[in-house]
Amino acid sequence: MFNPSQTEVRQFFCETWHKQSTGALLTPLENMAAHWISEHPEYHKLLSAADAQQQSYLPEQGQTNPFLHLSMHLAISEQLSIDQPPGICAAYERLAVKLGTAHAAQHSIMECLGETLWQAQRNQAPLDSTAYLACIKRRAS
Structure with missing residues (x-):
């Protein structure tokens, strides 16, 4: 299982943004990350800052x-x-239309993911994918 450190995650996003900004070739994962960075122009300056990884x-x-x-x-x-958990794609599509x-659909799902992560940490338990998907489906209906 891939379990990067905080430093590695921050370095990945900063390096990806630098590569995207300079027209360098991106890996598939970097390409996906560059898409989301592009969707968040409020992060562009930060990801280019020399001290971005220390903040x-x-x-x-x-x-x-x-x-x-x-x-x-x-x-x-x-x-x-x-489509993991199974059904997330259909719920996401309904949410995107709604x-x-x-x-916006990703941000709504993000709130469900954050809640699910928080509950798992609080209860010292595995992620509850059933509750996660139920949250997304509620938002999509």
Whole structure:
């Protein structure tokens, strides 16, 4: 199982943005990441900053961690690519129609993913894919 460190994740996104910005060849995963970075122009300057990888992002101060946000986009994209958990693709498609864009649908699913991750951590239990999918389906209906 691929389990990168915080430093490796941050380096991946910064390097991907640099490669995208300079027209360098991207791997398939970098291409997917570059798509989501492009969808978030508010992160472009940050990902180009020399100190981007050292910054802290504190939710209690109203800050969004761009690396976590982009990682969640990648995770959802991977789930959609293999329809895992089964049924996520159909729910995502309904959600995209309901919300008007695929990006908005991803953000809605991201809230379900965040809740599912939080519950698993809080309960020291595995991710509950049934509850995760149910959350997405509720949003899509």
